[in-house]
Amino acid sequence: MRKPCCDKQGTNKGAWSKQEDQKLIDYIRIHGEGCWRSLPKAAGLHRCGKSCRLRWINYLRPDIKRGNFAQDEEDLIIKLHALLGNRWSLIAGRLPGRTDNEVKNYWNSHIKRKLIKLGIDPNNHKLSQYPLRPQPQHVSPSSPASLNVARKPRRSSVDKDRVSDAASCLDDERSGRVSKLDLGLTIAFPTTPTNHIEEKQQNTASIMTSEEENYTAPTLLLFR
């Protein structure tokens, strides 16, 4: 039986205070990242090591870019998601200053909704899998079902199968087997009819016109 990553008793949970943030920053500034399990004790924090790591990686690191995602960033996320699936760390790795958690949250709260509105299945980026007007489902708002996503086992074979060879290359890169990989990704989208949707994406701030809602594009949006 695996022992827990930390002694849960006596550890703080929930939002980080300014003092805790400062302690973590100060410690890492002096000692550097790593040894997360022993870090909390050494830094005088009553936190789980994982919690410290997450806080640092996602919010305290000096090179983190905060604020809204630019349109080109959003486009890139969509493209990379079509290529890689829910491999947020890989996607975030190609967005300088963005973290996997931030990309994941942005996908779930903004992009996924947007794609659904456009009649695109956010899971496979194909058209017509989703109705343009999803029927309301009587579930809790934060549940995955409310976003038309069924609960599934972690790293299902289905999910893995969806990942392309290119994704495998990215895995290789991460593990150091490939020194450098240029995907050659650009922000450009295919020409009509798919660019019609792209235009719509850019024009769709929040309100869809009835004309847009009635539109159904005949082919796959991003990748063929």
Place this chain on the structure above:
DNA sequence: AAAGGATACAACCGCCCCACA
């Protein structure tokens, strides 16, 4: 102005991967 619903996002949980002994 108040209540309820919707949304955004910070944080936690638990599983998996990998290095190392």
Place this chain on the structure above:
DNA sequence: GTGTGGGGCGGTTGTATCCTT
């Protein structure tokens, strides 16, 4: 080859804030 521990990842939850009625 196997077991173990540390770190990383993706899924999920909790809650603060915003929006609508």
